[in-house]
Amino acid sequence: MEGTRQTHYFVPDPSYWPLVGAIALFCLGLGAALAINGVALGGGLLVTGASILVYMLFGWFGDVIRESLAGRYHGxxxxxxxxxxxxxxxxxxxxxxxxxxxxxxxxxxxxxxxxxxxxxxxxxxxxxxxxxxxxxxxxxxxxxxxxxxxxxxxxxxxxxxxxxxxxxxxxxxxxxxxxxxxxxxxxxxxxxxxxxxxxxxxxxxxxxxxxxxxxxxxxxxxxxxxxxxxxxxxxxxxxxxxxxxxxxxxxxxxxxxxxxxxxxxxxxxxxxxxxxxxxxxxxx
CATH class of the missing domain: 1.20.120.80 (Cytochrome c oxidase, subunit III, four-helix bundle)
Incomplete structure (x- = not known):
């Protein structure tokens, strides 16, 4: 598209990463509340939420990077x-x-x-x-x-x-x-x-x-x-x-x-x- 007028705006396919991130934040919030109140399940939920969040970050970052390398982004x-x-x-x-x-x-x-x-x-x-x-x-x-x-x-x-x-x-x-x-x-x-x-x-x-x-x-x-x-x-x-x-x-x-x-x-x-x-x- 270099040297020509851009005729469209790139819109990515629907993604499930926001849902994964929401689940991660829910586990983190609930785990923190339970841990503060001394409930044994709290620590496990905190670890689970953090793990899901890291997985979401790697996946979502990876998708955006691949789109960039594929030349999807222009002016x-x-x-x-x-x-x-x-x-x-x-x-x-x-x-x-x-x-x-x-x-x-x-x-x-x-x-x-x-x-x-x-x-x-x-x-x-x-x-x-x-x-x-x-x-x-x-x-x-x-x-x-x-x-x-x-x-x-x-x-x-x-x-x-x-x-x-x-x-x-x-x-x-x-x-x-x-x-x-x-x-x-x-x-x-x-x-x-x-x-x-x-x-x-x-x-x-x-x-x-x-x-x-x-x-x-x-x-x-x-x-x-x-x-x-x-x-x-x-x-x-x-x-x-x-x-x-x-x-x-x-x-x-x-x-x-x-x-x-x-x-x-x-x-x-x-x-x-x-x-x-x-x-x-x-x-x-």
Missing amino acids: KEDHSFRWAMGWFIFSEVMFFAAFFGVLFYVRVISVPELGNFSHKLLYPDFEAAWPLSTGPGITAPYEAMSAWGLPAINTLILLSSGVTVTVAHWGLVKGKRGQLAWGLGGTVLLGTLFLVMQGWEYAHALHELNLTFASGAYGMTFYMLTGFHGLHVLLGTVILFVVWMRVLKGHFDAEHHFAFEAAAWYWHFVDVVWLLLFVFVYWL
């Missing part, structure tokens, strides 16, 4: 993919904006309001300072996470991964497959290292700082923001790993590589969110 499809990825990232921006909004409301509005004279009658021991040390919901003393330890190291790791994925993109555009491969592989490695370091940070927070969900608004906002960001890093690392495996198989060229671009867009979004987290959750 109109590529345009749709770009808009879809753009709207997906926008939805993720709104997702994190809601959590940052909660953090702003608590720190700038709620905490100072609870510390004024009228509320002193309700909470005479309350101190309007952040992180909170006293107040409703805080059942045990805790320490706030310092910005200049593991979080600073993780910031350096994630910023470095943004550099490596950019270097990989330059290699792809210039036809340097070796640069593309090591740049993308390095990004996957740095993303995995970030997740390992975050697990170490959580262990430190729980066992040495006594920082839990019971640590008032600080504990809840800390784990919600950093935890969901970690989940997005995991997702981004999986996407980059799939793209990396395709690169090793010789896929993509300077003109046709939107799968790589989409993964890179998502990874840069993850980088920006972490910088905001580092400033507003850890530093200030």
